[in-house]
Amino acid sequence: MTRKRSKRTVQKKATARRSTGAGRPATKRVSLLRLAHARSGDKGDTANVGLIALKPEYYPILEKEVTAARVSRHFRGIVKGKVERFELPNLNALNFLLHGALGGGGTLSLKTDAQGKVFSTALLRMEIAVPRGLRVS
Amino acid sequence: MTRAVRIASGQGFWGDWLEAPIRQVQAGPIDYLMMDYLAEVTMSIMQKQRARDPAVGYAKDFVPLMKRLLPELIERGVRVTSNAGGVNPEACAEAVVETARDLGLGGRVKIGVVTGDDILAQLDALVERGHQLTNLDTGDPLHTVRDKVQSANVYLGAWPVVEALRRGADVVITGRVTDTGLTLAPILNEFGWAVDDWDRIAAGTVAGHINECGAQCTGGNCLVDWERIPNMADLGYPIVEAYDDGSFVVTKHPGTGGRVTVPSVTEQLLYEMGDPRQYITPDGITDFTTIQLSQQGKDRVLVSGVSGRPATDSLKVSISYLYGYRAVGTLVYAWPDAYKKARKADRILRERLDRLGLEFEEILTEFVGVSATHGRLAGPPCPDLAEVELRVGVRARDVAPVRRFTREIAPLILNGPPSVTGFAGGRPKVEEIVAYWPALIPKSEIEPKVEVLEA
Structure with a gap:
């Protein structure tokens, strides 16, 4: 898997890993699979992914880290159009719209996942930075 | 709390578990059985079928199901709302009427039929009157595909279904009525809410969104803790227990498999979601960012706090070509x-x-x-x-x-x-x-x- 990071991300990561004084980085990287669950579906050629925090205390971290821009980079080459994000703090959830994700969508798509059912777990492959002390299952 | 109306979901799509509606009727008390058969892909399949044979084009499973269930539905006083009519609701209703007579229920069953969604015959007149019917996704005008059009159906809302129920229909068969409208209609019928009671209509729409995909909110296709979801072979389908204040509880029959939890319901709430602040149906606009969920005990999730806004002046049309x-x-x-x-x-x-x-x-x-x-x-x-x-x-x-x-x-x-x-x-x-x-x-x-x- 190629995971090129833009310069900006590398810089951000470096900042996030600033030493706590004990010489250890303040954050650790965790896959979204351990912080959230998800469900996806389709509307035409757009897939939606609802990303739901497994614990309420994870929601602010998801809101900060899982931005539309990051999700767009995660799906580079897979999602052709733009990525939109909507917040549902009442459900500890984020909703992403991935435009141009389904090879034409509906009956036109030749893809196995023509209806975007498993974009949910594809998003859960993403890794984000969380505070080192955060308890993760 | 006051009186509750129990609307059971018996089918989340055409092809869903044939046992589900039967179990919903037999395993405990319900007031309504809601069955959603239609997706856009389904409409296209039905359209192809009707093109070959004008007597079909509806969810054929529905007729044998009614044959099996009608006597019990009548006995228990359970009423049915379903969009099984597909692109041919009249033919579906006729078949159910015949079935009822064969069962010796003549004179005891009323079948409601909701039509008017099919605008294929009026398409050119509508365009002539200045409705361009431009493609919402691409912006292209309809004439670019007009000669290839096979069907044109408007998404109708809950109100025509309410009318059928008010006129005494035991089974309401519709064409392209929204999935949510099939759950909202029984609630409107029971509580008599006004057409501009936007918050409560929005709440009933959320109930519809939860019910419309069958077991997807009771542990089916649920990612959280999926390996430990109990007794999936016997998965219970959802039941919405609606109250007059607009709140409702999502539950399932006791003893069935699966689980109803805040996470299982949340997953379904986000399914096929666009902008959560404006979930538009013919009946009103629902703001999903106002929904409050809380676990009220085993397999009971209370949904409350839902806000809505006035309905728009337009309806969505789905044209197939x-x-x-x-x-x-x-x-x-x-x-x-x-x-x-x-x-x-x-x-x-x-x-x-x-x-x-x-x-x-x-x-x-x-x-x-x-x-x-x-x-x-x-x-x-x-x-x-x-x-x-x-x-x-x-x-x-x-x-x-x-x-x-x-x-x-x-x-x-x-x-x-x-x-x-x-x-x-x-x-x-x-x-x-x-x-x-x-x-x-x-x-x-x-x-x-x-x-x-x-x-």
Whole structure:
């Protein structure tokens, strides 16, 4: 898997890993699979992914880290159009719209996942930075 | 709390579990059985069927189901709302009326039929009156595909279904009524809310959204703790227990499998969601960012706090048109070097298609077992894979290249890479592509029709 990071991300990561004084980085990287669950579906050629925090205390971290821009980079080459994000703090959830994700969508798509059912777990492959002390299952 | 109305979901799509509606009626008290059969893809299948035989074009499973359930529904006083009518609600209703008579229920059953969603015959007149019916996704005007149009159906809301219920229908059969409207209608009928009671209409719409996909909110297709969801072979389907204040509880019959929890309901709330602040239906606009969920005990989730806004002046139209043709061919390659062999077969196939001069709008190759679902995110495959399925799909406006493609898969068994199997299904089938054209139409142009037939 190629995971090129833009310069900006590398810089951000470096900042996030600033030493706590004990010489250890303040954050650790965790896959979204351990912080959230998800469900996806389709509307035409757009897939939606609802990303739901497994614990309420994870929601602010998801809101900060899982931005539309990051999700767009995660799906580079897979999602052709733009990525939109909507917040549902009442459900500890984020909703992403991935435009141009389904090879034409509906009956036109030749893809196995023509209806975007498993974009949910594809998003859960993403890794984000969380505070080192955060308890993760 | 005051009186509750219990609306059970018995079907989340055409093809869902045949046992579900029967169990919903038999395993405990309910007031209504809601059955959603329609998706856009379903409408296109029904459309093809009606084109071949004008007496069909509805969810055929519904008639034998009514044969099995009607006596019990009448005895228990359970009423049915369903969009099983598809593109031919009248034919579906006639078939149910006949079934009721065969069962000796003549004079005891009323069948409501909601139509008026089918605007195919008025399409040109509507365009002449200045409704462009431009494609909501692409902005293209309808005339670019007008000669290929096969059907045009407006999404009707809950109110025509309410009218059928008020006129005494025991079973309401509709054409393209929104999925949410089928759950909202019984609630409106029972509590008598006004057409502009936007918050409570929004709450009933959320209830509809939760109910419309059957077991997807009771543990089916649920990612959280999926391995420990109890007794999935006996999965309970959802029941909405609605109250007059607009709140409702999502639950299921005691003793059934699955689980109803805040996470299971949340997953369904986000399914097929667009902008959560404006979930638009013909009945009103619902703000999903106002929903409050809380666990009220085992398998009981309370939904409250929902806000809504006034309905828009337009209705969505779904126009289907013949787009072209497609086919998908598959072959399975076994260890050793399964992935390498599959890739080589793909290269050979493409070279042959190229030499034949076949033109496709798209050729898509996927390697099932390697990257078909998650693409490059899946990372490099294990070098020792037991098998890989090569899956090649093509799409074209003309049928000829697609048909020729279907003849190019089988030869690879003897004249391509080795250790290939999995071709027992024969040549791939050429499928017609019926595509969708979403558009808007002013509500003032549409007249829903409600009829009540006596069995």
